[in-house]
Amino acid sequence: MTEGEVRTTGRGAWKRVYIEASGREASHLSYAPFVFPLGRHAAVRMAGIGGVGTDPSFRRRGFAHRVLAQALHEIRSAGYSCVGLYTGTDIVAHRLYRRLGFVDIVTHQPAVKVLDPAAFFAHRLRRALAEAREQHADIADWHCHLAVDLLDQPSVHLRIEAGSAEAASASPARSDLTLAAPRAVLLRVWMGGMGIRFAETAGLLRWQGSPEHWRRLSTVIAAQHRVVNEGSL
Amino acid sequence: MSGITMRAFRDGDEAAAARLFNKSLAGFVGPAPTTPQSWRKQHEVSWRSPVLSKDPECFRFAERGGEVIAYVVVECPCQFEKDLAVIQELCVTREQDGEEVARLLIADAEQLARRRGVTAVVLHLSHEDGLTCRLAAAASYEMPGPGTSVFMATITNLDAFLGEAEEELAARLLSSRSKDWLGIIEITCAGQSAKLLLADGRVRVARTDEGSSFAAEITPEALPLLLFGRMSVQQAFLQDRLSVAGDGRAAALAVLDALFPCLPMYLPSSQWW
Numbered sequence: 001m002t003e004g005e006v007r008t009t010g011r012g013a014w015k016r017v018y019i020e021a022s023g024r025e026a027s028h029l030s031y032a033p034f035v036f037p038l039g040r041h042a043a044v045r046m047a048g049i050g051g052v053g054t055d056p057s058f059r060r061r062g063f064a065h066r067v068l069a070q071a072l073h074e075i076r077s078a079g080y081s082c083v084g085l086y087t088g089t090d091i092v093a094h095r096l097y098r099r100l101g102f103v104d105i106v107t108h109q110p111a112v113k114v115l116d117p118a119a120f121f122a123h124r125l126r127r128a129l130a131e132a133r134e135q136h137a138d139i140a141d142w143h144c145h146l147a148v149d150l151l152d153q154p155s156v157h158l159r160i161e162a163g164s165a166e167a168a169s170a171s172p173a174r175s176d177l178t179l180a181a182p183r184a185v186l187l188r189v190w191m192g193g194m195g196i197r198f199a200e201t202a203g204l205l206r207w208q209g210s211p212e213h214w215r216r217l218s219t220v221i222a223a224q225h226r227v228v229n230e231g232s233l
Numbered sequence: 234m235s236g237i238t239m240r241a242f243r244d245g246d247e248a249a250a251a252r253l254f255n256k257s258l259a260g261f262v263g264p265a266p267t268t269p270q271s272w273r274k275q276h277e278v279s280w281r282s283p284v285l286s287k288d289p290e291c292f293r294f295a296e297r298g299g300e301v302i303a304y305v306v307v308e309c310p311c312q313f314e315k316d317l318a319v320i321q322e323l324c325v326t327r328e329q330d331g332e333e334v335a336r337l338l339i340a341d342a343e344q345l346a347r348r349r350g351v352t353a354v355v356l357h358l359s360h361e362d363g364l365t366c367r368l369a370a371a372a373s374y375e376m377p378g379p380g381t382s383v384f385m386a387t388i389t390n391l392d393a394f395l396g397e398a399e400e401e402l403a404a405r406l407l408s409s410r411s412k413d414w415l416g417i418i419e420i421t422c423a424g425q426s427a428k429l430l431l432a433d434g435r436v437r438v439a440r441t442d443e444g445s446s447f448a449a450e451i452t453p454e455a456l457p458l459l460l461f462g463r464m465s466v467q468q469a470f471l472q473d474r475l476s477v478a479g480d481g482r483a484a485a486l487a488v489l490d491a492l493f494p495c496l497p498m499y500l501p502s503s504q505w506w
Contacts (some may be wrong), residue, residue, distance in 0.1 A: 032506070034506065035265060036263070036265075037262065037263065037264070037265050037266065038262060038398050038401045038461075038462075039262060039401045039404070039405075039496070040266075040401075040404070041400040041401040041403075041404045042397060042398045042399065042400045042401035042402075043265070043397065044394055044397045044398060045393075045397060046386070047389075048506045050506045072387075072389070075389055076389045076390065079390060079393060080389055080390065080393075081388065081389060081390045081391075081393035081394035081396075081397055082386055082387065082388050082389055082390075082394055082457070082460075083386060083387050083389055084384060084385065084386040085384075085385055085386075086382060086383070086384055086385075086505045086506070087382075087383055087385060088381060088382055088383065089381045089382075089383050090378075090381065094383070094385075097385050098385075100387070101387040101453060102385035102386065102387045103385060103386065103387060103454050103457045103458060104383050104384075104385055105383075105384045105385060105386050105457060105458070105461050105463055105498070106263070106359065106361075106383070106384050106463065106498045106499075106500060107359075107360075107381050107382065107383045107384075108357040108358060108359055108381070108382040108383070108384075108500070108502065109357070109358045109360065109376050109378075109381050109382075110355045110356070110357055110358070110376070110377075110381075110382065111355070111356045111357075111358050111369040111374035111375060111376050112317075112353055112354070112355050112356075112374060112375055112376070112377055113343070113353060113354050113356075113372065113373055113374045113375070114352065114353045115343060115346060115347055115351070115352055115353060115354060116347075116352045116353075119316075119350075119352040120316060120352035120353050123316040123352060124316070183375075184375050184377075187375055187377040188377045188378060190377075191377040191378070192378075193377045193378030194377075194378070
């Protein structure tokens with residue numbers, strides 16, 4: 001693999017820093033000037049970093065570190081007093097930023113309200129299935145009627161067919177697999193905040209039905225959990 | 234609640250929006266003070282979503298007796314996750330029936346999400362914003378994790394930072410019991426250093442060889458926290474993240490505490506880059 005130099009290009013207020021490897025862009029970010037108010041009487045000139053990403057085939061090889069180090073060098077040389085960026089506490093990039101001297105200043109916790117549980121669970125499951133299809137070829141042949149019992153709300157019914165999922169309008173007499181858990185637990189499991197196998201082991205989620213369907217579903221959801229937590233570096 | 238109507242943004246709402254933005258977020262560090270022009274510009278940035286001129290329905294205004302009393306910005310759908318809508322900015326005066334108006338606005342944003350076929354709504358909460366936390370709990374919002382968003386920062390030029398902050402530091406000093414303190418403070422951190430001259434109620438970065446009244450050494454991880462008001466001087470001192478050399482340690486800590494107090498911070502997600 002041939003590695004190029006870290007390069008910077010300008011585009012309006014934004015500067016773009018990137019590195020190529022084997023003729024492709026391996027990692028990149030952008031930064032631009034922002035004004036950050038410290039109070040009513042003053043503001044500081046901050047460089048805001050955004051759009052950090054690394055091609056999946058070039059991850060864990062130090063490309064993002066090199067690009068960030070170059071950007072920080074340019075930002076210091078340009079006289080910015082500070083640098084800021086937004087990220088998530090649960091992704092790999094967060095550890096890299098900390099290694100480069102960034103500190104958590106303030107966190108914002110997303111609070112979620114599900115308006116249409118059937119459509120929400122189906123959409124998220126479709127996405128998880130699409131991710132899982134690359135690793136598990138048998139997902140494409142999986143057919144399952146899944147009932148999700150939210151305990152304090154009407155059950156949700158999902159139909160899994162040919163590697164995709166849809167909300168089912170009517171419940172069949174017998175589902176292949178039924179999950180039962182409080183809405184808050186299912187929301188965490190479906191959004192990657194809690195492992196589905198952990199929820200089952202801890203007694204927070206129960207399942208009934210075919211062990212084979214449970215194995216496939218927990219594999220699909222667990223794979224999605226890993227994707228959520230790996231981030232973009 | 235009677236007499237309140239909800240509607241989409243209309244040209245001419247910018248002045249009321251800027252007033253509400255400034256008033257409702259006045260107690261926090263972070264939000265940039267807004268004028269009608271800058272409010273409009275802020276919401277016309279092409280790479281952000283929603284863009285005001287393209288989708289004014291995402292800017293929901295509450296009106297009573299012909300007067301705008303609150304507004305919410307909802308990204309619907311979210312540009313990154315199409316099954317979600319994100320409430321980015323909720324500006325309501327925190328007095329009288331403001332909380333009730335905010336509830337109605339959130340319900341109105343949820344209706345917009347339903348109309349557009351979005352299955353869930355996200356509200357970004359700062360734990361320092363009691364109003365939004367109460368509203369989220371009352372409206373059955375839950376925190377599924379793991380995605381806690383975080384704003385991170387590092388100081389690249391301590392001398393420049395303090396120079397840009399001079400007027401804010403002076404205002405803080407003047408409202409403290411240390412307002413009459415005279416002297417030079419040297420602040421050092423991992424190879425960076427700066428001197429602050431405090432005299433006659435003013436604070437200036439001093440570029441001088443003159444000796445300092447006391448020197449404060451701060452660890453690299455504590456420096457951004459202290460400068461952005463996220464860690465108290467006492468806490469840093471007790472955790473060995475800040476040490477003071479020179480005469481009168483108690484007075485020195487009091488002066489530093491006046492200059493770098495702990496402050497509530499809230500960054501509306503509509504301003505993230």
